[in-house]
Amino acid sequence: MPSRTMIEAIRSAMDVSMERDERVVVFGEDVGFFGGVFRCTEGLQKKYGASRCFDTPISETGIVGAAVGMAAYGLRPIAEIQFADYMYPAYDQIVSEAARLRFRSANDFTASMVVRMPCGGGIFGAQTHSQSPEALFTHVAGLKTVIPSNPHDAKGLLIAAIEDEDPVIFLEPKRLYNGPFDGHYDRPVVPWSKHPLSDVPDEHYTVPIGKAVVRREGSAVTVLAYGTMVHVAEAAAQDTGIDAEIIDLRTLVPLDIDTIVQSVEKTGRCVVIHEATRTSGFGAELAAQVQERCFYHLEKPVLRVTGWDTPYPHIHEWDYFPGPKRVGEALVEATAKD
């Protein structure tokens, strides 16, 4: 199988989908002729024409609002928001419209569409190129929220999202676009070609939405992670030697609670990690669910390692980003004998 970067995998997912289904259209700022600021749509306009893959004015509410209208018509729009940090002007269209169209019209109209947005930090992106706004989507009834951690999942999940009958927010950790990143920012960057999950078939395949996967089996503690933090968790387990079971959630809503419960019942300990700020972050939902469902199996309180409750800083990036050191400390704390 060919080795692909996350960028190439995402592009391949759209290519395969556009080839199979004429209703699939791709658009956003700089997405058409130029092929996207991250190259995720490179070549698609040339291959499928400007009416299938095109540039838009700089208006996030326009991009998502137009997508809702197209979906209502019966197209399968894939809208790109250049950075998740810039989705706020589109938030009304996402929350009030895309998410609720099926419910409010009782299936008279639906919004089968994907909104792709690069997210996450670790790239010196500072305040407006580093955010992880997933909790602002997971809180919204009617949306599915997906975030891959590797090229193989990125392609399979994106195809599944395009084919899904519901609106899907597809968050792409841009720090993972060119290679896995475990938070050891002082070490050389490793390309995806060295990673087994960069084996991405050319053809159509899907990774089911709503299914988590155990990335590393372990018995000492369950780590709930997604996106870049999956790799950070792996590094933390490696660095500490703690036999952590690492779950890559992949889909935040709908959540694969069975995989989580099964693991926590085995380990009795749970650490939740994400880049996003802590208060009311998705980790709070995860911690609450684990507490409700695994209370009698828990040996320790559920711990959270997250971004601080501050805007994402520039110079203090590595003090902010929950790297392997902080996650490792949490693993030690969670597994300590009292």
Added chain:
Amino acid sequence: MAEHTPLSLHVPAPPTEEGGRQSSSLPFSAAGAVRRPPVDVDPREIRDLAFELIRVLDDDGNAVGEWAPELDVETKRNGLRAMMKTRAFDSRMMKMQRQGMTSFYMQCTGEEAVACAFQSALRKGDMNFPTYRQQGLLIAQDWPVVDMMNQILSNSADRMKGRQLPVMYSAREAGFFSISGNLGTQYIQAVGWAMASAIRNDTKIAAAWIGDGSTAESDFHAALVFASVYQPPVILNVVNNQWAISSPQSIAGGEKTTFAARAHGYAIPALRVDGNDYLAVRAASEWAAERARRNLGPTMIEWVTYRVAPHSTSDDPSKYRSKAEEKGWPLGDPIERLKTHLIRTGEWSEERSVQLAAELDAEMSAAASEARALGTLHDGPRLSPATMFEDVYKDMPRHLREQRQQLGY
């Protein structure tokens, strides 16, 4: 250095302070005075039309000028009937709201011509993206009023399953997009829908609807930019009824210009039309629809009208505008004006009007009984609360199944 007096903020004054009708900086054109350009006109050649007022019916009910549409008498009578039926529907729903059978209602009194005449320019498969004040789009195509009442009563036959505030209809079959409470959102969606029709090389067109107040929403601007860039087959309607709840249209930016003029900055041709003139609405709608169908791109139309009724059943206009203004609106009543025209041409009579009004009232009464039997806000059959968990997603995910069970279903 020149001396300057201290700065001061300009806040447009409400018309009630002058005790009279809302001042408009732009005079109304006389009926028949405005030219009718060909649909493929260079938009730059009709910029002046955004500052005129296209009118067909003069004060005596004569249809005059280039915009006077050639309509047979049956079509005009149907137009009158659609407007009267819309008003009869509003009147019945107001009663039912006052009787406590529903929580809420919104009339379109005075604006009946805009929706009713516009609808007749559309074809099966075209799609309206309406606001909450275009019930005439449904009624003009004889959409079953019982279905609309079921929605208003949130009863057991409500196709929206009691989820939506009354008047937030959805009727895909009727080319009537699901209404949202969030203002302006539908405007850009209509443009997207029209883009989709063009992408698929279809022949269908879209119609976007917005009020004067909501033109200030950012989605209005987004819609105009996208319509300008992609030239999709969309008619961008602005219903200027002078009021956004308590705010006069001057607060929306209409004090020194027209809403039609906004289109010029986007190179979108615009018409400004007497919204209380059924024949003018019909002619302008057909002009814009023809442009869209011939792939000539978007058209904006500002319909100048007046919101005669309160904003909603939760509103009392006497707190912010004068009775004199409500009575003195110079464009008159769209129903009276078409009626006068039909009587003048010998195609109608006062007696037939009275008779039709009685028939429509009886029809509404019968429909209301039928809808009431299917349940109201407080009485009669209702849907199971278990339906609340349906249609959030296509398939109910596990967490919603669990929550439904927690509710006892």
